[in-house]
Amino acid sequence: MATPVTEPEAVRVRVAGKVNLALRSGHRRADGYHPLATVFQAVSVFDEVEATWAEPGTFTVRMLGEQAALVPEGDDNLAVKAARLLATTWGAGRPLGAELVVRKSIPVSGGMAGGSADAAGALLACAVLWDIDISPDELRVLGARLGADVPFCLAGGTALGTGRGDELAPVLSRGSYHWVLAFSAGELSTPAVFGKFDELGLGTDPLEVPAEMLNALVSGDAQALSRCLVNDLEPAALALRPELARIVEAGTEHGALGSVISGSGPTVAFLAANESAAVDLSVRLSSEGLCRAVKRVSGPVPGARLVV
Structure with a gap:
């Protein structure tokens, strides 16, 4: 096994963001969590994580790229927590350490x-760097200890998430879907959105994603999919950020088939009929000046993958 002294090896991984096509949330449980049923789709906006050897017990991260200054670089950083957790649980007592560089989009x-x-x-990246023999399923189980969305970010594609969103089942999805993402000038904290969700007395029972959505994905029908996009957190996000309603309205006026606020927001995802329609929508939406940036993406795409 190479050591950090004799061979400064580097491993790079590209990992996609996600859009929640459906997000149904139940009422807050006694343990503080909300039961969820969601349909994830990984889309072509990517962060890149690079890992290199560091002195044993040393775990650092450097953030680069868009909005990098908004992300902590200390022990609270989720990438640092992930490297530490992997070393502790799967390192078999070996003297492991990692320097991470994250390039954000x-x-x-x-x-x-x-x-x-x-x-x-x-x-x-660290599993490969350290030559740890861990299966994809075992890595996803470990990832769930860091956050409910981590298992899906490892898997990618299109999937149904239940429990806290971390219990995954793949969803058959034919074709490619064209999205225009409207990135807001501000951020929204997930705990704040769920707090407003509770305050508004929202919650779905029973938790079911639309059957029409699963049928639309199987058939590759963007029109049908647009009619069943849903997010139970959307009223809470709009209550905290009322200006998002104007972004949604503008996208609809400019030809989007449908829209959904992704997760706890504030990113608004607009579904377009095809690539040409997405190009036109992105140009028109950009001209409105309502958001920080507009980006065309497609999905589904794979989850975390090595960059060769």
Whole structure:
């Protein structure tokens, strides 16, 4: 096994953000969590995580790229937590350490699992760097200890999430879907959105994602999918950030088939009929000046993958 002194090896992993096509939430439980039923889709906005050897017991991270200054670089960073957790639980007492570099494109506190993506990237990168024999399923189980979205960020594609969103089942999805993402100028904290959700007395019972959505994904029908996009957290996000309603309205006016606030927001995802329609929508939405940035993406895409 190479050591940090004799061979400064580096491993790079690319990991995608996600959009929640459906997010149904129940009432807050006694343990503080909300039961969820959600359909995730990984889309083509990516962070890149690079891991290199460090002195034993040393775990650091350097954040680069869009909104990097908004992410802590200390022990609270999810990528650092992921590397430490992997070393502690699967390192078999070996003298492990890692220096991480994260290049961000996924929005921070944007409802697209940016922090969870970085944790997933760090898990895979460090497992390869340290030559740890861990299966994809075992890595996803470990990832769930870091956050409910981490297992999906490792898996990617399209999946049904239940429990806290970390119990995954793959969903058959034909074709590719074209999205226009409107990135807000501000952030939204997930705990704040769930707090407002509770305050508003919201909650779905029983927790079921629309059967029409699963049928639409199987058939690859973007029109049908647009009619069943749903997010139970959307009223709470709009209550905290009323200006998001104007972004949703503008996207609809400019030809989006449908829209959904992703996760706890504030990113708004607009579904377009095809690539040409997505190009037109992104240009028109950008001209409105209502958001920090607009990006065209497609999905589904794979989860965390090594960059060769």
